Amino acid sequence: MAKILAFAGSNSSTSINYKLVKYTVSLIQNHETRLLNMANYPFPLYSEDLERKEGYSNSLVELKNDIQKMDALIISVNEHNGNPSAYFKNLLDWLSRLERKFLLGKKVLLISTSRGKGGGKGALGVTEKLVPRFGAEVVATFSMPSFAENFDNSGKIVTQELADQHRAALDKFLEIL
Numbered sequence: 001m002a003k004i005l006a007f008a009g010s011n012s013s014t015s016i017n018y019k020l021v022k023y024t025v026s027l028i029q030n031h032e033t034r035l036l037n038m039a040n041y042p043f044p045l046y047s048e049d050l051e052r053k054e055g056y057s058n059s060l061v062e063l064k065n066d067i068q069k070m071d072a073l074i075i076s077v078n079e080h081n082g083n084p085s086a087y088f089k090n091l092l093d094w095l096s097r098l099e100r101k102f103l104l105g106k107k108v109l110l111i112s113t114s115r116g117k118g119g120g121k122g123a124l125g126v127t128e129k130l131v132p133r134f135g136a137e138v139v140a141t142f143s144m145p146s147f148a149e150n151f152d153n154s155g156k157i158v159t160q161e162l163a164d165q166h167r168a169a170l171d172k173f174l175e176i177l
Contacts, residue, residue, distance in 0.1 A: 001031050002072055002177035003031070003032045003069065003070045004033045004071065004073070005033075005034050005067060005070040006022075006025045006073065006074035006075070006076075009077045009078050009087065009088030009127075010038060010039075010087060011038050011042065012039060015078065016078075016114075016115070017076035017078040017112065017120070018038075018039075019151065020076045020111060020113045023151075023156060024166070027170060028170075028174065031177065034066070036066075038087070038091070043087075043094055045086075046090050046094050056094070056097075063095070064095055067095075067102060067103065072109070073103070073109070074173070075110055075127070075131075076111045076112060077110060077123045077127045078114075078120065079112065079118070079120040080123075082122035083123055084126055084127055085123070088123075092134070095134070096134055100134065102134055102135070103134040106135065107137050107139050107173065108131060108136045108138050108139060109138075109139060109169065110142075112142075112143050113143070113144040113150075114145065115146070115147050116145065117146055118145060119144050120144075121143045124141055140173045144162055150162050
């Protein structure tokens with residue numbers, strides 16, 4: 001049984017990417033999962049001056065330790081103007097300053113959604129290239145366009161083709177654990 005940590009790269013209390021990652025975790029059986037809501041993890045904007053003056057917050061150190069205790073991660077990447085959100089990039093900056101290879105040996109499933117037809121593919125692509133720098137292996141990806149049309153109020157993907165693609169990405173990820 002693998003230990004999997006899941007979260008969205010968004011700190012919004014109404015994050016659609018959090019809804020997608022929560023749904024994804026609900027499909028996992030026979031593994032230990034932990035879902036984080038990043039709206040509960042505020043971090044100041046990274047700067048070398050702040051790092052020198054104040055060091056690292058307890059919540060950052062705890063998050064890094066939580067990540068390192070896990071075998072794998074599921075990250076739902078939100079998109080702002082074609083790129084990962086400033087919050088998510090900032091989170092990666094802080095974690096990589098604490099320990100450069102904070103994702104060493106971690107298997108990762110990257111997913112994304114957006115309100116538009118692109119499904120967060122820009123942010124997903126950037127993140128897919130970025131996280132291996134910190135030691136991660138991206139095993140599978142999934143992008144869901146037009147969140148409001150393809151995800152219902154009960155918290156499920158309603159378009160069968162997208163549900164099948166999502167399940168295939170999740171199964172590929174789970175097979176290597």
